[in-house]
Amino acid sequence: MSAAELAAVVAAGCCTLSVLVVVTVVRSLRRQVRALERVVDQLAATALPLVADAHRVVGQAASEMERVGAVLEHTGSVAATVDSASRLAYRAFANPVVKVLAVGAGASSGVRQLRRPRPEGRGASRTSRGGR
16 A cells, blocks of 8 residues: 555545544534424423513503502592692681680680789779789
């Protein structure tokens, strides 16, 4: 066998070995791709219902937020009405109540003046004027 034939045999052996390695790698890659496809299918089977449920829940939350907004608007209206009613009640009753309390305080002071004993020798006119 000449050197050229030996080189051809070695090259053919190397090519055969390379082809075997490539075939082995391709088979391994195919197995991995199939496993990955199964995982993707499982993920899609579980994720799609979850996404649909999430979409439904978001829709419900949006409708509830609209209801809450309407309730808050009504609450603000009621609060404004109560505030104006309390201001009206304060304006209506504050002045008469103050006047009644003033009359009561004056009457009480007058009754105390009448009940206080008068010192001997002094006239009633001096005590009623504040001792002047």
